[in-house]
Amino acid sequence: MESSQQRARAHSENPIVRYLLIGSALLFLAFFLVTPLLTVFIEAFDKGWDAYRAAIVEPDALSSIYLSLMAVAIAVPVNTLFGVAAAWSITKFDFIGKNILVTLVDIPFAVSPIISGLIFVLMFGAQGWIGPWLAEHDIRIIFAVPGIILATMFVTVPFVARELIPHMQAQGREEEEAALVLGATGLQTFFRVTLPNIRWSLMYGIILCTARAMGEFGAVAVVSGHIRGQTNTIPLHVEILYNEYNFVGAFAVASLLTLMAIVTLALKKIVEWKISE
Amino acid sequence: MSIDIKSVSKTFGTFEALKNVSLSVGDAELVALLGPSGSGKTTLLRIIAGLDTPDTGSILLNGDDATNRGAGDRGVGFVFQHYALFRHMTVMENVAFGLRVQPKSIRKSKADIRDRVMTLLKLVQLDWVAQRYPAQLSGGQRQRIALARALAVEPKVLLLDEPFGALDARVRRELRTWLRRLHDEINVSCVFVTHDQEEALEVSDRVAILDSGRIEQVGTPQNVYDNPANPFVYSFLGNVNLFHGRVKEGKATVGDFEVDTPEYRNASDSPAVGYSRPHELELSRERSGNDSLSAVILQIQAVGPNVKLRLKRTESEDILEAEITREKLRELELKTGESVFVKPRLVRVFIADPSETPLNYQI
Numbered sequence: 001m002e003s004s005q006q007r008a009r010a011h012s013e014n015p016i017v018r019y020l021l022i023g024s025a026l027l028f029l030a031f032f033l034v035t036p037l038l039t040v041f042i043e044a045f046d047k048g049w050d051a052y053r054a055a056i057v058e059p060d061a062l063s064s065i066y067l068s069l070m071a072v073a074i075a076v077p078v079n080t081l082f083g084v085a086a087a088w089s090i091t092k093f094d095f096i097g098k099n100i101l102v103t104l105v106d107i108p109f110a111v112s113p114i115i116s117g118l119i120f121v122l123m124f125g126a127q128g129w130i131g132p133w134l135a136e137h138d139i140r141i142i143f144a145v146p147g148i149i150l151a152t153m154f155v156t157v158p159f160v161a162r163e164l165i166p167h168m169q170a171q172g173r174e175e176e177e178a179a180l181v182l183g184a185t186g187l188q189t190f191f192r193v194t195l196p197n198i199r200w201s202l203m204y205g206i207i208l209c210t211a212r213a214m215g216e217f218g219a220v221a222v223v224s225g226h227i228r229g230q231t232n233t234i235p236l237h238v239e240i241l242y243n244e245y246n247f248v249g250a251f252a253v254a255s256l257l258t259l260m261a262i263v264t265l266a267l268k269k270i271v272e273w274k275i276s277e
Numbered sequence: 278m279s280i281d282i283k284s285v286s287k288t289f290g291t292f293e294a295l296k297n298v299s300l301s302v303g304d305a306e307l308v309a310l311l312g313p314s315g316s317g318k319t320t321l322l323r324i325i326a327g328l329d330t331p332d333t334g335s336i337l338l339n340g341d342d343a344t345n346r347g348a349g350d351r352g353v354g355f356v357f358q359h360y361a362l363f364r365h366m367t368v369m370e371n372v373a374f375g376l377r378v379q380p381k382s383i384r385k386s387k388a389d390i391r392d393r394v395m396t397l398l399k400l401v402q403l404d405w406v407a408q409r410y411p412a413q414l415s416g417g418q419r420q421r422i423a424l425a426r427a428l429a430v431e432p433k434v435l436l437l438d439e440p441f442g443a444l445d446a447r448v449r450r451e452l453r454t455w456l457r458r459l460h461d462e463i464n465v466s467c468v469f470v471t472h473d474q475e476e477a478l479e480v481s482d483r484v485a486i487l488d489s490g491r492i493e494q495v496g497t498p499q500n501v502y503d504n505p506a507n508p509f510v511y512s513f514l515g516n517v518n519l520f521h522g523r524v525k526e527g528k529a530t531v532g533d534f535e536v537d538t539p540e541y542r543n544a545s546d547s548p549a550v551g552y553s554r555p556h557e558l559e560l561s562r563e564r565s566g567n568d569s570l571s572a573v574i575l576q577i578q579a580v581g582p583n584v585k586l587r588l589k590r591t592e593s594e595d596i597l598e599a600e601i602t603r604e605k606l607r608e609l610e611l612k613t614g615e616s617v618f619v620k621p622r623l624v625r626v627f628i629a630d631p632s633e634t635p636l637n638y639q640i
Contacts, residue, residue, distance in 0.1 A: 182429075
């Protein structure tokens, strides 16, 4: 009782400081987040609904949306599988090189996206290690769809694994061990014990991974070659339109990404709430 | 089912958890592995279960080598210290788990599984929580559900890792007697790990006392309590008073008194330690012979049937603990700060070489 009163007093001691802090935080948010967000939609609808709609259903825009969705459809499942496997082996087993694996998972976070893209150019490009062999067999990776998918996969590697590792570490191995002693096979243990326990963390990781895969610019820009209607993802298409002074088009397509971000944020909030439950 | 542990060793990195441990557990016997933390008792239990593999040595179940058999194929039930209940499953689903994951060829029908689970829940007196989740149960209830889950697959051996470690004192005592009754009812071999000597001595048929990866002594509770093999076992199984002294040609001089130690008759003046339990110290107002020590009473704790006293020896500043009956306290009219004479009725002398066998000496 006494301590709660003291705490209340400590809070109310200087209201000016309190309002100043809250006020500056809100001002900062308004200036750096809310205003740009609103600008996207204001600019997108500058010439009305029809212009907005035309900018989105235009073939090049549709092709960029299609390509982005395809990158997501491949990169997210692959990284989910990898993330679960990595988190499972890191948290449930002891092996040599475990710490190295933990560090390796983080590499895409540590290096600049441009470098991530360049890695693939240096490997598969015309002057790259296996570029000439690929050219001989008429396989195109750089400046083509496979390169974009590879680059997207690379930058989104850590999301699922990073989300699962701390959660699975906190849970320990006892439930899995209990299942094994009770006669469950490895697969039964995974699907009946491990997976139900991590499902919300896994969802969270997948949401973050999807958002990043949709919005990735740097790495994809390096390997894409910016061929309109062929190797442009949504972010790259926005950049081209903007450089051509087609502001309505650029902001209309950008508004799609913004909407997706807002949906992601809402989903993330729901999942966070589920986890805390 | 009998368990034979044959010269098992295990190291984790540079830490030697078990050093050449051998132990046999008879059919339907209840054995306690007792030792301080880090003594290797949990590792030994996990090796029996197949959750860890020994570096050397073997595990025989019913005479068959099971060292390379997986945990699920050993017919053992394991109860974890922190229960390890599946948190996303109800109590019912938890207990049914072992039956539901069986291969289709031997799996029971849904109705049979249900019946079996309800029988087990009745056995642990918790059939009314079947639809709850583990988070909605108390610690004692979770422990009993963990036990029911382990029993569901009809194990031949039940292994329990500090089964009552995380419970409060009253629930512990209740579950302890309950486990003993249950063991006598279902008749499986049981091995349980504990660091609580009272628990080990009260529940088990035999106790194995471990220290730093070795088994120091195995025997019935009474046997190990009355005839500790070495100073470690002695001090681990209850409070003790130490008297430092020396042994020379069959006579030990510990403190102010002398004890005959014929088995050390060849010892040529070696350091030795005498041990006496608190209830083996006799208090008196008058000095009786040359064997008494004088001491000052620091504290009298008169809770329970016996009275515990903390005493300080006048010559050496050593602290002694004595335990006397209430009648004795009334008779002597002892008060804090007064002087008394202490005479150990029984001292066990261990020479500084641990390989020597100790004996008891009546003074």
